[in-house]
Amino acid sequence: MATKTVIPFGPQHPVLPEPVHLDLVLDDETVVEAVPQIGFIHRGLESLVDKRDYKRFVYVAERICGICSFGHSLGYSELVESLMGFQAPERAQYLRAIFHELSRIHSHVLWLGLAADAFGFESLFMHSWRLRERILDVFEACTGGRVILNFCEPGGIVRDVEATELDGIVDMLATWRGEYGQIANTFLNDSSVRSRLCGVGHLSREEVIEYGCVGPMARASGYANDIRLAGIGGYGHLAEFAPVTSDEGDCYARCKVRVEEVLQSVDIITELAGKIPEGPVFEDIKGKPADGAEAITRVEQPRGEAFYYAKGNGTMNLERFRVRTPTTTNIPGMAMALRGCDLADVPNIIMTIDPCISCTER
Template sequence: MGKATVIPFGPQHPVLPEPLHLDLVVQDEKVVEAIPQIGFVHRGLEKLVETRDYNQFLYVCERICGICAAGHSIGYAETIERLMGVEVPKRAEYLRVIWHELSRVHSHLLWLGLAADAFGFESLFMHAWRLRERVLDIFEKTTGGRVILSVVKVGGVHRDIDDSQMKEIIYVLDGIMDDYRKIMNTLLTDYSVKNRTVGVGTLSHEEALALSMVGPFARASNVNYDVRSLGNGAYGDLSDFQPILDAQGDCYARVKVRCLEVLQSIEIIKELAAKMPAGDISVTVKGSPAEGAEVCNVLEQPRGECYYYARGNGSKNLERMRIRTPTSQNIAGMVSALKGCDLADVNMVILTIDPCISCTER
């Protein structure tokens, strides 16, 4: 074995769209240890609850992360509704889930493109992002925004999706499904892709449990945990929901789980669109959270379980807001999966956990 050398990775790096710094201790091209350093994106959002009232903070919360924006606004709104005992109309719950699942499709397609770019398959990257544009077009037509939707409010949603728009969404999603299967086929069966993913960065079932991994990263190591199966909101009305699992725990398994989740999300949207109840889309919320009232809430973000905690103090402002995001859990697993892998595979391992640094640091 040669002498150990430290190679800095990031914060500005071609494969990383976000600043994450890793000190890679390598010995003969093998990573012995990876030491992550974060703090480049920290803004201090949780402190802002002291100066923004609970309605204004929804829009701050949505901007925790531009990729999971729909998820964060829904998670925050649900938390405040529970804190104040507000009952949301059924139709609003359905609409929220439809936007949330659409954002999962867009997030997974985005990740799929970045992962393809990480091993140098640039045309696959472009094709994945071409499909993603169609999902963003749906967002633009139904909410007016492409990335930050600002469609959820405490007590419901701002905009309705009418029947003709819903038909169009289903039509577009069917078109995406056909093109997507071709991309998925390339990613899962092409030998050059498999060379880079099979057996790389393995994390065993026991390790995943011990490090409390969440989301597709954990499900690829056969951890049967998906917040959607708890049946919160409109998820409870699904006829059958089974988390997608894989037992291998390597990069290939993580790619596979996310690939199949896109199809699953499209099925969920179709099912909910068919069952959509009529009625109001929001209720008026008055008053403010009671002093000392506290509540916690979980939501399945595209990257895994996201935990929200809020405590009121009798005024319009919250006393405390705490968010534990999926990537802050998964970074421990990433460091563990990086140990012993080749230096050339570091890109792949980092990308397949789908890190979201701005969520993590807030």
């Protein structure tokens, strides 16, 4: 009779870009339980609202994560605007949506590279990251930064993007799309990729609802929830699109959803760039958040719904700022997906939730 073995996985592991630990309880080669453990890089960023006033805190919020940094500055800015009863200029809303979609492309393509590396397809990893560099070049040309952009603040966007620059982005993406199509084809149709991902780490629609999964992880199991279509933090009223979903619920489906979301993001950017209105991009917010005022906003980050909460106390500092990032709520679903899998599939399953531990621990 087989005995159960506990294997520590992480916090340092070749497949993990950031530290997370799992205690894998194995019955022979089969995982029967996975207990996650984080806490290796907690920085206490939320408590810095004591030290930075509500306008300058956006620089801290942006540094919650290096991959979805723009999304966090967007979420925080819209949170403060909601708290202050302020609405950003319309052109700024369009530019925010365009740069948020560019961030989604760069995040998903980064993830595709990491996933390819995890299942042993190194050339695919390199091609993915080569394409990602082109998106970072756009960031650098428009904002001066490649990772931390300092582009979005409460009140709007700090620098306008000229029409010629927007045309350049659209033209670049049209060319980029053709190159991306080649690696997308490999991700979706290559037999070695399919053999590693199909049928692995399955989660049903009921399970992703039960375990509170969000983002591509939920949409890959048929749960069509996309915060981009819902109010503040969303831009469903600016562009025409629908959530990308799949019904298979396995690692392949999670990969497929992200591959298709990249193409959707290119379409959204092209549409928005074609109808962006003229006008100012920034208006200064005056005053202090009222004592007891509360606001929430949600943003569809590349990994899923991020939730932001703030409470004012009548001073320039917020009393409480709270971020709930998508990885935090996807970890229990990941632990469930690991149950019953082979030990060799553990890295692929972990990768397909696209874990961002910096976001999670803040």
